[in-house]
Amino acid sequence: MMKHNFSAGPSVLSDFTKEETAKAVMNFAGTGFSVMEVSHRGAEFQAVVDETVELIKELLEIPEGYSVLLLQGGASLQFYMAPLNLLAKKAAYLNTGVWASKALKEAKLVGEVIEVASSKDKNYNYIPSGYEVPADVDYFHITTNNTIYGTELESDPDVNVPMVADMSSDIFSRPIDIKKYDLIYAGAQKNLAPAGLTLVIVKDAALGKTGRTLPTMLNYQTHIENGSMFNTPPCIAIYAALQTLKWYKAQGGIKEMQKKNIDKAKILYDELDRNRLFKAVVPNPKDRSIMNICFVMSEGNEALEKDFLALAKERGLDGLKGHRSVGGFRASCYNALPKESVQALIDAMQEFESKH
């Protein structure tokens, strides 16, 4: 039976990524050693880091003046590291969910924080609009995709201050207007690599302005100056990331991934809007995530939830259970999820509808 991986993260990776990584675990770059046991300072692994950084710059069209860093600790460590490096006095945050709230909480340890808007009133099922970002803040922080609730910013907002963004769950899903940002960070375990790698894209000129003495490892400058090799990097996760990046390039790049993602999301949202047994969690189409598609049983059919999960399991549809704070189902449709998997889910939904 074909299995379909709808996991919210860590999540589906391309067959190419898996196969190449498995090979390198046994024999890396013809060295006879595993990618897990070679020096990160050897020529073979340095080439991996260099190519990874170059491909990220190429695929995301990162302009001059930005550094690409390969770090550890996940977005959760960035919640603190970002303000520590960039917040001199005051920052503005958009509260679109639990992760955004956590980012906001850590920033408060560093300086003054203004929550410009929140969608907490409706369990974060929409992206706030019509808010104003004060002109005197150091940055405006956004979470571009909210994995738990299935909301996503349509595009890079237009504001009059530099932005800082947690893009953990939608980076590489669409082109980004990088120059609007002082900092972008992303846990790699959705669209890039296994867990254990954190991607940081930082504008060099934005650093060094807080007057703060920073711990060495929490200072972006440390990692810029050392090419992400101040200490031993997470080598195997970086190797896997490189394979994914190569696969993206072979697939036609990020615009092509976006096209495929929009297509996958459209057929699933269309089915959710049509099928009388199911209902999308996010009402406003413009706020709907193309990465994490959350849905519940429609009114009156709540009791059927367990039965549908059972059918999904029978059909090889894995990882569909929704987050406990939303309930229902969540189909995470990251870049590496083939359209066939989405179609298999739609088929199961239609089969279920015809039965009930």
Place this chain on the structure above:
Amino acid sequence: MMKHNFSAGPSVLSDFTKEETAKAVMNFAGTGFSVMEVSHRGAEFQAVVDETVELIKELLEIPEGYSVLLLQGGASLQFYMAPLNLLAKKAAYLNTGVWASKALKEAKLVGEVIEVASSKDKNYNYIPSGYEVPADVDYFHITTNNTIYGTELESDPDVNVPMVADMSSDIFSRPIDIKKYDLIYAGAQKNLAPAGLTLVIVKDAALGKTGRTLPTMLNYQTHIENGSMFNTPPCIAIYAALQTLKWYKAQGGIKEMQKKNIDKAKILYDELDRNRLFKAVVPNPKDRSIMNICFVMSEGNEALEKDFLALAKERGLDGLKGHRSVGGFRASCYNALPKESVQALIDAMQEFESKH
């Protein structure tokens, strides 16, 4: 040709670790998915974390009252995190090398630091003795093995305060008297796993005494309360670590590993003391590391260094070049390095001697 991995880190892992990890990259625990793409909250991966923690406790005989954490960021992040959590007023540090100095530097950002002794005067080629640790410090920090210089503490020191130790490069090489320590931390990329995982063993009762408000991710309590799953852990590195731990158990445990390590180190140091062309960097046998064995060409034979490296390469002996701050050669003989590899190095040294 058989290849021998003397790399200082990331470094040699057992064939069992490599083979099992390669398999799980393609199909983890019969799920049909890669260990890189399954949810860290799924039953299959939770079992990996649980077994990893249990085996660490069993193999290191960790008493009640200690927590075992699986974190990210390497020892370098612990240089800051340790004092942040444990240094209320004052701490004492033993300076046995560059890594110890880095630990000391980060601690100074947090509180008062006393360097009780240093071996910097002789490029760290010995372990200081006869120093006194003030009774009023919060802890005494040591680096049990100094990878670059090839020195190692013979055993856990006896002092009148709790200890904090960086054991990155010799953890699992010998039994540890855990109760002497409030905290032990180790980057996993020597005797445990690929880079990207940091092992922390912390005494629960030592925490919460500084009165400091801690950033969430830098607070050990966060990770204790969440079973190292506050955010997504480095899953594949943890999986590989578990395979190494299983292999240790099958090999007879840590005392058996120590016996093998002492045996490997003895035959190599004996050869260094005998062979007229080579000389051990660390003069005092009791300070010599059993993990990283540093040596240079003997006086008058310095010009032969390149030739020996070339011969070593021909014989499949890899990773022998010494750190730039010491020069010469470094044979890292971690747990997973078979005695055959050490013997192959000795054979090459004897062949070289007979030629010159």
